[in-house]
Amino acid sequence: MNGGRLTVGIVDYGVGNHTSVLRCVRQLGFRARISPQPDELDQADVLLLPGVGAFPTAMNRLHASGLVGYLQQAAQLGRPLIGICLGMQLLAENSTELGFTPGLGLIPGAVEAIGEPRWHIGWNSLEVAEGQTLLHASDGEVMYFNHSYAFQGPEAFVAAWSRVREGSEPLVAAIQRGSVWGLQFHPEKSQAPGLELLDRLIRAGGEC
Amino acid sequence: MLRKRLLGAVVVRQGWAVQSFGYRRWLPLGKPEFLVENLDRWGADGIVVLAIDRGDQGPDLQLIERLGALGLSTPLTYGGGLSTEEHARAAVRAGAERLVLDSVLSHNPQAVGAMASAVGVQALVAALPLLHGADGELQHLQHRTGSKGALAGPICELIAGEQVSEILVIDAAGEGKGKGFDPALIQAVERHTGLPLLAFGGLDRPEQIRPLLSRSQLAGVVVGNALNYREHAIGQLKASLTDQPLRPHRQRCSV
Numbered sequence A: 001m002n003g004g005r006l007t008v009g010i011v012d013y014g015v016g017n018h019t020s021v022l023r024c025v026r027q028l029g030f031r032a033r034i035s036p037q038p039d040e041l042d043q044a045d046v047l048l049l050p051g052v053g054a055f056p057t058a059m060n061r062l063h064a065s066g067l068v069g070y071l072q073q074a075a076q077l078g079r080p081l082i083g084i085c086l087g088m089q090l091l092a093e094n095s096t097e098l099g100f101t102p103g104l105g106l107i108p109g110a111v112e113a114i115g116e117p118r119w120h121i122g123w124n125s126l127e128v129a130e131g132q133t134l135l136h137a138s139d140g141e142v143m144y145f146n147h148s149y150a151f152q153g154p155e156a157f158v159a160a161w162s163r164v165r166e167g168s169e170p171l172v173a174a175i176q177r178g179s180v181w182g183l184q185f186h187p188e189k190s191q192a193p194g195l196e197l198l199d200r201l202i203r204a205g206g207e208c
Numbered sequence B: 001m002l003r004k005r006l007l008g009a010v011v012v013r014q015g016w017a018v019q020s021f022g023y024r025r026w027l028p029l030g031k032p033e034f035l036v037e038n039l040d041r042w043g044a045d046g047i048v049v050l051a052i053d054r055g056d057q058g059p060d061l062q063l064i065e066r067l068g069a070l071g072l073s074t075p076l077t078y079g080g081g082l083s084t085e086e087h088a089r090a091a092v093r094a095g096a097e098r099l100v101l102d103s104v105l106s107h108n109p110q111a112v113g114a115m116a117s118a119v120g121v122q123a124l125v126a127a128l129p130l131l132h133g134a135d136g137e138l139q140h141l142q143h144r145t146g147s148k149g150a151l152a153g154p155i156c157e158l159i160a161g162e163q164v165s166e167i168l169v170i171d172a173a174g175e176g177k178g179k180g181f182d183p184a185l186i187q188a189v190e191r192h193t194g195l196p197l198l199a200f201g202g203l204d205r206p207e208q209i210r211p212l213l214s215r216s217q218l219a220g221v222v223v224g225n226a227l228n229y230r231e232h233a234i235g236q237l238k239a240s241l242t243d244q245p246l247r248p249h250r251q252r253c254s255v
Helices: A019-027 A055-064 A068-076 A191-206 B032-041 B061-068 B085-094 B103-107 B110-119 B153-160 B183-190 B206-213 B233-239
Strands: A007-011 A031-035 A046-049 A081-084 A110-113 A120-125 A142-147 A149-152 A158-162 A171-177 A180-183 B005-013 B016-021 B025-030 B047-051 B076-079 B098-101 B124-132 B138-141 B166-171 B197-200 B218-223
Touching: A007 A019, A019 A031, A019 A191, A046 A068, A046 A191, A055 A068, A068 A081, A081 A191, A120 A158, A120 B218, A142 A191, A149 A171, A180 A191, B005 B032, B005 B197, B005 B233, B016 B032, B025 B032, B032 B047, B032 B061, B047 B061, B061 B076, B061 B085, B076 B124, B085 B098, B085 B110, B098 B110, B103 B110, B103 B153, B110 B124, B124 B153, B124 B183, B166 B183, B183 B197, B183 B206, B206 B218
Parallel strands: A007 A031, A007 A046, A046 A081, A081 A180, B005 B047, B005 B218, B047 B076, B076 B098, B098 B124, B124 B166, B166 B197, B197 B218
Antiparallel strands: A110 A149, A120 A142, A158 A171, A171 A180, B005 B016, B016 B025, B124 B138
16 A cells, blocks of 8 residues: 555556546545556556456457466465456456357356347346345445356355346356455446445455 | 436537537537536436547547546447447547447448457447338438438348347437437337347437337437436436336436
């Protein structure tokens, strides 16, 4: 921590736009920097892995940037890491999007096509899993989702779900393993409820 | 449960936000940034920025970057000048979450698949400006050429192949008139596809919006001009539509 304010390192691997995440984190009062450099990311209290687009492209870029080993080591060391949207999916063991691609393997599970309907686009409420004290305040809150593939894995790592229709099979909305978190929705685009949730996760990460 | 959306639209021409009257006359309203910032502050479920005069110039990346720099906490959808995979990548890199495709659907439909691979199908929305002809037949208006005709085969194939994730159905005749959206247009599109639909054009009042939202395939409505003349118009509209499965209104506040 630098001067009492937490620093968030936004992992830049050349996929998507990180400015909105940067602005959001700064609005919350944290220091933030976007960087692809491990030595700069080492200065951060919390790592944030955003992402939009396709899984294989993102993994290729992470490999090309030399960040796969860095992120895996960071997780092993217990450093707080938050993946957002595609960034959450990258935490899984693999994905079948556009063919089989191994992921970072930080949380047991795979990323598969949603099925029917094919997309989960728009605002949907969270069903927070029991015992998830950090997310508890967001139970029932409505967040912005935009994805066509979803995480599937052991329930022990699922922190929250969402349902496209009442009574339909739930989709995984958030995952957690130790200090590694994944959010399938975009907290930075979910207005006050999203900002509040992200604020809690970053603060909790800073206490690790 | 997935909520239906009430999205705000900002139409941009020559760099200025304008009030459009049937895409034939335009009243300048000011800088797009101001209108977009208001929609973000007032709690719109999404913001759709349509730069209607881009033609072959490609997307207005400077505009998207300026909007991205506002630190919006509302999803931003951009349309205008998008015709290649690189345009799609660049627009997303600049700060758009989703992209509205219009003339590329007719002029270069092969590019849509590449765009989908680049940014994901979930990011792509097809815009279909529609109207009824003299004999009541459904016509597709091509803004770029001004021509009207039946939906072209390649567009139908793109839709059938679900290479886009939503369709923005535009009431081309009602746009800018505030007299309501022609529900027959939605019904006609529903016969072609099961894709989620967004309705845009002529929507002003709750009684015009309610019957559209009650249609199961309709994912949301896009309101343009009506939001520019009343402060907190989003909240007021939502307060009149509490019987609909919209996201509860929550105005932006600081944490």
